[in-house]
Amino acid sequence: MSGKERLSPEAQGYLDGEPAGDIGPEDRQAADQFEQAVQAYAGRLQTPDASVDRAVMAAVRAEARGPRRQSVWQWLVSPHPYSVRPALVAAAAVALIVLGRLLIDIPGIEFGDRPAQLAPEAQATILVRFELRAPDADRVTLAGSFNEWSPEGVELVRNSATGMWTATVPLEPGQHEYLFVIDGSQWIPDPNAHAQVDDGFGQANSVIVVGPRGVVRS
Amino acid sequence: MRHSFLVIGLVAAGGMLASPGAAAAQDVRAQLLERGAPAEFADQVAAIVANAGAEQLPTEPLVSKALEGWAKRARVPQGRVITALNQYVVRLQTGRDIAVAAGLDPVPGPVVAAAAEAVGRGMTGEQVEEVMGSASEPQAAATGLTVASALMAQGLEAEAAIRVVGDAFRRGRAPEEVLEFPSALTGLQAQGEDMAQIARRIMQGGGLPSPTAPGMGGRGNRPQTVPGISGEGQKKKKGASGGQ
Amino acid sequence: MSEMGSQSDAVLVRRILAGEVELYQVLVERYRLEFGRYATAMLGGDVDDAADAQQEAFIRAYRSLASCREPEKFKAWLFRIVSNQCHNTRRGRRKHVRLDRVQDPPDESTQRQLEANEIGQAIQTALDDLTTEQREAFVLKHVEGYSYAEMAALLEVGEDALKMRVHRARDELQRRLEGLR
Numbered sequence: 001m002s003g004k005e006r007l008s009p010e011a012q013g014y015l016d017g018e019p020a021g022d023i024g025p026e027d028r029q030a031a032d033q034f035e036q037a038v039q040a041y042a043g044r045l046q047t048p049d050a051s052v053d054r055a056v057m058a059a060v061r062a063e064a065r066g067p068r069r070q071s072v073w074q075w076l077v078s079p080h081p082y083s084v085r086p087a088l089v090a091a092a093a094v095a096l097i098v099l100g101r102l103l104i105d106i107p108g109i110e111f112g113d114r115p116a117q118l119a120p121e122a123q124a125t126i127l128v129r130f131e132l133r134a135p136d137a138d139r140v141t142l143a144g145s146f147n148e149w150s151p152e153g154v155e156l157v158r159n160s161a162t163g164m165w166t167a168t169v170p171l172e173p174g175q176h177e178y179l180f181v182i183d184g185s186q187w188i189p190d191p192n193a194h195a196q197v198d199d200g201f202g203q204a205n206s207v208i209v210v211g212p213r214g215v216v217r218s
Numbered sequence: 219m220r221h222s223f224l225v226i227g228l229v230a231a232g233g234m235l236a237s238p239g240a241a242a243a244q245d246v247r248a249q250l251l252e253r254g255a256p257a258e259f260a261d262q263v264a265a266i267v268a269n270a271g272a273e274q275l276p277t278e279p280l281v282s283k284a285l286e287g288w289a290k291r292a293r294v295p296q297g298r299v300i301t302a303l304n305q306y307v308v309r310l311q312t313g314r315d316i317a318v319a320a321g322l323d324p325v326p327g328p329v330v331a332a333a334a335e336a337v338g339r340g341m342t343g344e345q346v347e348e349v350m351g352s353a354s355e356p357q358a359a360a361t362g363l364t365v366a367s368a369l370m371a372q373g374l375e376a377e378a379a380i381r382v383v384g385d386a387f388r389r390g391r392a393p394e395e396v397l398e399f400p401s402a403l404t405g406l407q408a409q410g411e412d413m414a415q416i417a418r419r420i421m422q423g424g425g426l427p428s429p430t431a432p433g434m435g436g437r438g439n440r441p442q443t444v445p446g447i448s449g450e451g452q453k454k455k456k457g458a459s460g461g462q
Numbered sequence: 463m464s465e466m467g468s469q470s471d472a473v474l475v476r477r478i479l480a481g482e483v484e485l486y487q488v489l490v491e492r493y494r495l496e497f498g499r500y501a502t503a504m505l506g507g508d509v510d511d512a513a514d515a516q517q518e519a520f521i522r523a524y525r526s527l528a529s530c531r532e533p534e535k536f537k538a539w540l541f542r543i544v545s546n547q548c549h550n551t552r553r554g555r556r557k558h559v560r561l562d563r564v565q566d567p568p569d570e571s572t573q574r575q576l577e578a579n580e581i582g583q584a585i586q587t588a589l590d591d592l593t594t595e596q597r598e599a600f601v602l603k604h605v606e607g608y609s610y611a612e613m614a615a616l617l618e619v620g621e622d623a624l625k626m627r628v629h630r631a632r633d634e635l636q637r638r639l640e641g642l643r
Contacts, residue, residue: 005640012629016610034632037639041585042605047498048513053490056520063525064483145282148249149289173397175364177286185292194400195371197339200302201287201294209368211398216405321546323539324529351550354518355525 007034125170126210130180132156132190135163137182144178144205146171151181173212177205239271246281255288259296266303275310276327279334309334316343320350322359329356332363339367345380352384353393361393368400378417382426402426472533479527490520493537496606497544503601504548507586511551519547538616549594580642588638592631599624600631 007015010023011031023031134140140156146169147153156165165180177197180188189196193206194215208215247264251257263284271277283306287299313333317325329350336346341363349366353359362383369379386396403426406416420426471489478485494516501512523530523543530539589597602608602616603624610621617624 005637006633007629007636012632015632016625016628030636034636034639037581038585038604038635041582042499042503044582045499045502045507045605046509046512047502048494048509048516050491050494052494052513052517052520053487055517056490056524057484057487059521060483060486060524143289145286148282149286151289173394174361175368187290187293194368194404195373197371199286199290200283200306200338201290201298203290203293207368207371209365209397209400211401212394213398214401216401216408321542323542324531348550348553351546351553354522 007031125172126212126214127168128171128208128210128215129166129168130154130156130190131164131166131192132180132188133162133164134180134182134188137165139183140165141181141184142167142169142178143181143187144176146176146178151184156180171210173210175207175209177207179205238274239268239277242271242277242281243268246277246284249281249285250288253285253288256296259288259299262300263303266300266307270307270310273311274324275307275314276331278327279310279331280306306334309338312337312343313346316346317350317359319343320347322350322356326356326360328360329363332360332367336363336367339370341367341370341376341380345376349380349383352387354387358387358393358396361396362387365396365399369403372400372403373413374403374420375413375417378420382420385420385423386426399426471536475527475530475533475536486524489536489540493540493544494520496537497541499605500601501544501548503586503589503605504545504597505552506590507582512548515547515551516544518551519544522547538618541616545598581639584638584642585635588635589631592634596627596631596634599627600635603628 007030008027010021011027011034013021014023014028014031015035130142132140137158140158141151142154142156143149143151154167154169156167158165177199178190178193180190182188187203189204190206190208193208195207196204197207199205243264246267247260250260250263267277267280267284270280280303284299284303287294287296287302310330313330313336314325316333316337317329322329333346333350336349337343341349345366346363349362350359353362366376366379366383369382370376374382382399383396386399403416406426407413416426471492474485474489478489497516498512501515502509505511505515519540523540530536532539589600592600598617599613602613603610608616610624613619613624614621
């Protein structure tokens with residue numbers, strides 16, 4: 001056929017739709033052949049059929065009927081302060097017991113921190129239990145991304161018989177970084193956290209990822 | 219005092235008073251001063267936050283990191299905090315650039331923050347893009363990145379972490395379900411499985427189980443919905459359990 | 463056409479955002495057809511993958527329709543989403559050439575079909591070996607028949623750069639085609 005492995009600049013220009021001008025017959029033949037082959041290929045390509053439209057519209061209608069479309073965006077850009085009224089915490093404690101029975105248990109995998117459905121306005125909040133064995137501590141608090149790293153934020157309660165300090169904290173689903181603070185000055189990672197990560201200051205933070213059903217920790 | 223005027227001057231000169239970062243800058247400055255931070259430090263932080271906001275970067279993670287740094291002042295010098303914040307800004311810029319390259323426009327702040335975190339934990343730009351690409355919408359992209367980063371921090375190799383999140387999205391799992399993967403991974407470890415085994419299974423197409431579901435999370439093995447805890451059943455069951 | 467089209471797109475987008483959800487179907491059909499062969503060509507000739515990619519892209523576009531700041535440029539905005547979805551689908555599924563999916567017109571003789579298949583296969587294989595940018599530019603130019611100006615508006619890339627991508631793609635394809643002759 002044309003025998004050309006590369007198209008000349010003239011042939012390229014011709015294929016680009018520039019005026020044929022002084023393109024030689026050989027280049028023109030190469031360009032025509034190329035165009036013909038490509039058009040044959042293009043003519044065989046199929047276009048997706050109308051089932052796409054039906055599937056898209058089914059999804060769109062479902063969304064339009066469901067939560068408002070912009071809610072995701074609003075959710076993304078709005079802050080998510082968690083606030084739980086004390087009465088709700090009591091209600092949640094009851095719910096914890098109920099949910100404890102409802103959860104499907106499998107050997108070896110159990111939720112250490114049973115989540116609770118709170119009230120509609122606090123629906124995204126999950127109760128997560130933190131614990132640390134520190135028999136010699138006088139005071140243990142929890143500081144993390146969920147309380148603007150305030151060492152005064154969450155006080156843990158001591159069980160004097162076991163030396164365990166515990167606190168149950170309402171958290172939103174998602175990732176949280178935190179540390180325990182012993183006696184107001186000693187920052188300690190949580191050995192039961194999902195992971196320890198670099199805090200950017202050359203030290204470590206503990207990380208947990210809270211799912212809608214709570215947290216499983218070692 | 220001199221420094222606060224300097225910052226206000228800089229901010230005003232840059233036309234940033236109306237920028238999204240200006241309010242956050244003022245806020246973090248006020249919070250730091252309230253917590254006893256020196257004005258010079260608060261001003262430096264505010265300037266970083268204001269500049270990030272003017273660049274349309276999310277300021278919330280920077281504010282949180284600054285407060286964290288100040289809270290840890292007993293063992294983290296102020297200069298180290300400023301350095302860390304500047305490094306964080308660079309990661310946020312990288313995260314934003316990757317998201318833009320992946321076709322998100324505009325890029326929601328949580329996606330930028332999650333991408334920055336993923337990069338900080340060692341994910342490559344291509345891997346971040348891959349996770350974003352598997353998600354159906356920005357919220358899912360942010361969650362997917364957060365979860366993949368967490369799985370990596372737990373010791374799962376990057377390829378497996380990305381694969382398990384991407385497969386879950388492709389199989390129609392909701393972002394909330396994916397948030398359970400770190401718990402599932404911990405659960406498997408508690409059962410005596412090592413990371414290499416888990417990674418191998420993921421790469422062979424098996425997912426992670428829901429922490430409450432029996433068996434392994436192979437194809438089509440959706441987590442069981444526990445009434446009263448998640449999904450559609452929530453509201454109905456809540457009423458029912460509330461009456462118990 | 464594009465001017466009329468984009469004006470009508472903008473009107474549709476605004477009405478959809480105001481609550482007339484059903485109007486979205488007009489946009490879906492319009493751009494399923496307009497970007498259909500592009501998607502198929504970008505996905506190794508597999509029309510099923512193209513349908514999946516389009517479906518995901520259109521749903522994704524609907525979800526973020528409110529963020530389409532310039533409804534007059536809806537087409538370019540949507541194209542970015544479709545294009546991105548095609549890249550992701552391609553990467554996610556690691557598809558190889560699926561020319562069995564490229565349909566043959568029924569009236570061709572067997573010999574001509576074989577030849578045409580061979581050429582089609584060579585072109586698709588060559589396309590799959592190009593860089594994403596070159597493949598995209600080539601497909602828009604030769605499959606969808608866009609002018610360089612239209613491509614520049616769609617991709618937000620200069621015309622000279624696009625020409626260069628198309629020329630390189632043609633050279634590679636020409637090399638493969640000559641190998642067959």
